[in-house]
Amino acid sequence: MGERILELRGISKFFPGIRALERVDFDLEEGEIHALVGENGAGKSTLIKIITGVHQPDEGEIFWRGQRVTFPNPTVASRYQIAAVYQQPASFPHLTITENIFLSHPFVHPLSRRLRWREMHKRAQELLESLGAEIDPLNPVGALSAAQQQIVEIAKALSIHARILIMDEPTAALTRREAEELYRIMMKLKSQGTSIIFISHRFEDIYEVADRVTVLRDGKKVGTWMVRDIAEQDLIRAMVGREITQLFPKAQVTPGKELLRVEGLSRVGYFSNVSFTLHAGEILGMSGLVGSGRTEVAHALFGIAPADRGKIFVEGKEVTIRSPMDAIALGIGYLPEDRLQQGLFLPMSITDNITIAVLDELTRHGWLCPEREYEVATKMLELLQIKAPTVFHPVSSLSGGNQQKVVVAKLLAARLRILILDEPTHGVDVGAKAAIHQIMSDLAREGLGILMISSEMPEILGMSDRILVMCEGRVSGILTREEATQEKLMEMAVNIDRGRFRKTQEVVGAGHGI
Amino acid sequence: MALETVRVQRVRTSAFRWEWLLLVLIAGTFFVNSRISPHFLRYTSLMSALSVFLEAGFMVLSMVFILVAGDIDVSVASIVALASVLMSLSYKAGLPMGLAMLVALGVGTGCGYLNGLLISRIPNLSAIIVTLAGFSLYRGIAYILLGDRAVGGFPSWYSYLAWGDIGGTGIPFILVAFLACALVYGLVLHRTSFGRKVFAIGTNRIAAVFSGIPVARIRHTLFTLNGLMAGVAAIFLTSKLGSSRPNVATGYELEVIAIAVLGGASPSGGKGSIAGACLALVLMRLLRYGMGLRNVPGQVMMVIIGIVLICVVMFPNLLAARKRRPAGS
Numbered sequence: 001m002g003e004r005i006l007e008l009r010g011i012s013k014f015f016p017g018i019r020a021l022e023r024v025d026f027d028l029e030e031g032e033i034h035a036l037v038g039e040n041g042a043g044k045s046t047l048i049k050i051i052t053g054v055h056q057p058d059e060g061e062i063f064w065r066g067q068r069v070t071f072p073n074p075t076v077a078s079r080y081q082i083a084a085v086y087q088q089p090a091s092f093p094h095l096t097i098t099e100n101i102f103l104s105h106p107f108v109h110p111l112s113r114r115l116r117w118r119e120m121h122k123r124a125q126e127l128l129e130s131l132g133a134e135i136d137p138l139n140p141v142g143a144l145s146a147a148q149q150q151i152v153e154i155a156k157a158l159s160i161h162a163r164i165l166i167m168d169e170p171t172a173a174l175t176r177r178e179a180e181e182l183y184r185i186m187m188k189l190k191s192q193g194t195s196i197i198f199i200s201h202r203f204e205d206i207y208e209v210a211d212r213v214t215v216l217r218d219g220k221k222v223g224t225w226m227v228r229d230i231a232e233q234d235l236i237r238a239m240v241g242r243e244i245t246q247l248f249p250k251a252q253v254t255p256g257k258e259l260l261r262v263e264g265l266s267r268v269g270y271f272s273n274v275s276f277t278l279h280a281g282e283i284l285g286m287s288g289l290v291g292s293g294r295t296e297v298a299h300a301l302f303g304i305a306p307a308d309r310g311k312i313f314v315e316g317k318e319v320t321i322r323s324p325m326d327a328i329a330l331g332i333g334y335l336p337e338d339r340l341q342q343g344l345f346l347p348m349s350i351t352d353n354i355t356i357a358v359l360d361e362l363t364r365h366g367w368l369c370p371e372r373e374y375e376v377a378t379k380m381l382e383l384l385q386i387k388a389p390t391v392f393h394p395v396s397s398l399s400g401g402n403q404q405k406v407v408v409a410k411l412l413a414a415r416l417r418i419l420i421l422d423e424p425t426h427g428v429d430v431g432a433k434a435a436i437h438q439i440m441s442d443l444a445r446e447g448l449g450i451l452m453i454s455s456e457m458p459e460i461l462g463m464s465d466r467i468l469v470m471c472e473g474r475v476s477g478i479l480t481r482e483e484a485t486q487e488k489l490m491e492m493a494v495n496i497d498r499g500r501f502r503k504t505q506e507v508v509g510a511g512h513g514i
Numbered sequence: 515m516a517l518e519t520v521r522v523q524r525v526r527t528s529a530f531r532w533e534w535l536l537l538v539l540i541a542g543t544f545f546v547n548s549r550i551s552p553h554f555l556r557y558t559s560l561m562s563a564l565s566v567f568l569e570a571g572f573m574v575l576s577m578v579f580i581l582v583a584g585d586i587d588v589s590v591a592s593i594v595a596l597a598s599v600l601m602s603l604s605y606k607a608g609l610p611m612g613l614a615m616l617v618a619l620g621v622g623t624g625c626g627y628l629n630g631l632l633i634s635r636i637p638n639l640s641a642i643i644v645t646l647a648g649f650s651l652y653r654g655i656a657y658i659l660l661g662d663r664a665v666g667g668f669p670s671w672y673s674y675l676a677w678g679d680i681g682g683t684g685i686p687f688i689l690v691a692f693l694a695c696a697l698v699y700g701l702v703l704h705r706t707s708f709g710r711k712v713f714a715i716g717t718n719r720i721a722a723v724f725s726g727i728p729v730a731r732i733r734h735t736l737f738t739l740n741g742l743m744a745g746v747a748a749i750f751l752t753s754k755l756g757s758s759r760p761n762v763a764t765g766y767e768l769e770v771i772a773i774a775v776l777g778g779a780s781p782s783g784g785k786g787s788i789a790g791a792c793l794a795l796v797l798m799r800l801l802r803y804g805m806g807l808r809n810v811p812g813q814v815m816m817v818i819i820g821i822v823l824i825c826v827v828m829f830p831n832l833l834a835a836r837k838r839r840p841a842g843s
Contacts, residue, residue: 304723323728324724325726325727336724341718341720341721342724344718345713345714345717345721345722346717347717347784348784352710352713356710357725357726359710359711360707362707363706363707366706367706368709
C-alpha cells in the first residue's frame, strides 16, 4: 500500500426527492482493495457512478493523486485510468471477446485507418493469459460463462491500463470456485499496484480479499475500517444501524384460515425449495438482499414466470398458475417492483389505469360504463390521496410518487384475497408511505393475506406478523415478529453461517451459470 | 361531479382534435373539388366516388385494431387474392355462390388465424416478419392455383354486392354494409372493455400482461379478425371486378395501413380511432376523385397523396414542437 491515488471529499448527490449521498468522504490508496458495503439504497452505486463519471456530484471535490479533477463523463474518467466492471457484464454478447475489449479504443492503422485485427487479437490473448484464462478471443462473449465474462470485463479494464478498478458485486453470479479464482486475480492485480474498489453483499468476499472497508447507510458514510480490525457482527451493526422510529400501524390480528400454502416451489437458476404459508389477516414479510430470489418467487406465484417444481395451494386446494389471468382468477394480485414498465399505461388516463384489471366487472350489458369507472377511480384517488387535477388526466402528467400510488390503486380496485406487494413503498414520500401502510393494515384486518417483499428493514420489522428471509434462492428462515431483529435478519440474509453458505452456494451458483 | 361533466371531460381528453383536423381537410377538398368541376357535386357520381375503394375499407377497420395494439399486418392484400381465387375455384367446382362466399370468409379467417398463432404464441416473432412471410406465401399460393388465368362468370345477383344500390335511392349497398360494419367496430373499440384492453396492450404490453389481460389471446383474435375482413374485402372486390385473378388487390396492404395512420392510428400502438379511419378513407377518396376530374395522371396522384400523408401525420408533431418552444425559453 502506498500513495493515495483517489480521494473524494464531501460528496453530495441529490436526485428529485431523494438525497442519494450526503457529504461522503472516501479515499483509495495505491495497490489497495477497498470494499464498499451497505444496505440496498445506501448510496453505493451512486458513489461508484460519481467516480466513473456517470453522475456528477452536486457538492464536493475529487482529487486524483493530490490534484483536483472533475469527471464530466466516463470517457474523461477512463483517461485517469479508472475503469468499472459492472454486475451484468457482456454489453455486446454477439461480438467477439476482442471486439468487446477494444470497442472504445481499437488499434487503427495510422494511415489507412484500417482496423488492425491481428494485433488486437494478440493483445487480447495476452491480457486473458495474464489473468490466467485460456479462452480464444475470437469467441463471442455471449457463449462464455458468467465467470469468464467477468474476466473479459477485467481484461477490458486492463486494456486501458486501468490503475483504479471498480467492481460492482463481481461475485454475485459466480460459484464458490469461480469466486476464489476471481480473488486470486484481484490479489495479483493488487500486487501489480492496481487499486480496486468493490461492492459486495458477501462478507466472505470482504474478509477474503479486502484491506479496508467503508460502510454507507442512507447516503451517509458510517465509517472506514481496516478489515482485520472489525468483526462481522460490528460490520452488520454498522450497516443496519438505525433505530426504528417510524410508527407502523400493523394491528395485531389473530391469523385466520390458511389462504396460501407453497410447498417446495423451485425454478431452476432462480430459487429452490421455497415453502411457506400465508393466513387471512396476516402480513408475511419477505426479506433478503436484491437478487436473493424474492421477486422471482412472486413472479412464480403470479404466473409471470411459473415455477418448474413444487405445489401451490389456495385455501387448501391445489392450483396451477400458468399466467397472471390464472392468478387473478384465484384472487392473487401482484404489485410489480418496476412500476413504470410493468404497472402503468402512461399516456392513458388515471381512470383507465385504475380500472383496467377490473374492467369486466364495471361494464353494463357488456358496454363500458364511464360513471362506474369514475366512481371507482375517484374513491381510490381520495383513499390514497393521489394528487391529480382530475381522474381523466393521463398518468404521465403526475409526479413519480403519485404515479406509484396509481399502481397501488389499480391493485386495490381489483378486490383480491391475496396480495403480493413488491417493495410497496419504494420511492414514495413519507406521507404516502404512511397511507400505504395504513391501507395494508386495514386490508389485513378485512381478512386479506399480504405477502410483502421489502428491502427496508424498518418496514419489514414494523409491518410483518412473520418474516421470511431469503438468501441465494433459498428460504434461510421464518421468524415471528417477536423473534426478529435487524441483526438477525441481516445475518440470515447474508448467511453468515459459513458451513451452510458454502453448500448452498455451489448449488445456486451453478444454476446462475446457465 | 355530475354525469354530464364526466362525459365532457372524457371528450376533452380524448384525441378528438384529430378528427376535427380531418373534417377540415375534407371540407377543404370538397370546396376545391366543387370549384374545379361542375360534375363533382352530382349525387350519383359522388356516391360512386365514395364507394370506389370501399371494399378495402373493411380491412381498414380491423387494421385500426391491429395498429392500436401495437402490431402491423402487411399480408392482408395477399389474403384477399387467395380468398378471391379459392372462392372462384370452388364456385367453378360446382359449389353454390353463397357457399363459395363462405369459402372466401373461411380462407381469410384461416390465414389470419395462422398469422396470429405464430405472432402471439411464439416469443420474439414480430408481426412485421410473420405477415411479410404471409404477404409472399398467400399470394404465391394464389398464383400456383390459377397461374395467369382469370376465373369469372358468377351469377348475375353477385355483382349487386359491389354495384347495386338500396332500392333505387342511389345509396350503394356496399356503403351501407361498410357503415354498419364501421359502427360495430367503432363501438367495440371505443365502448367495450375488449377495446380498452386493445389500447392497453398497445400502450404497454408488459404492463398489460401484469394487469392480467390475456395479451396473447387478444392479439391472436385481432389477426384472425383482420383475416376475416380480408375475406369480406375479397367478396366485394371480386364482385366489383367480375372475375378473380391472383394479382388482385396488389398494394392494398400499404394503402390500408396508410389510411388507418391518416385516421390517427399510430404504428407504435395505443392510438387510433374508427371515426378517424372512416374520415381518412373519405378524404383519400375525395382527393383522388378531385384529381381524377382534373385528369391528373396517376403517377402525379401518387406523389400528391404521399405528400398529403406526410404533412397530415406530421401535423401533431409540429403542434407539439410549437407548444414546447415557449416552455423551453
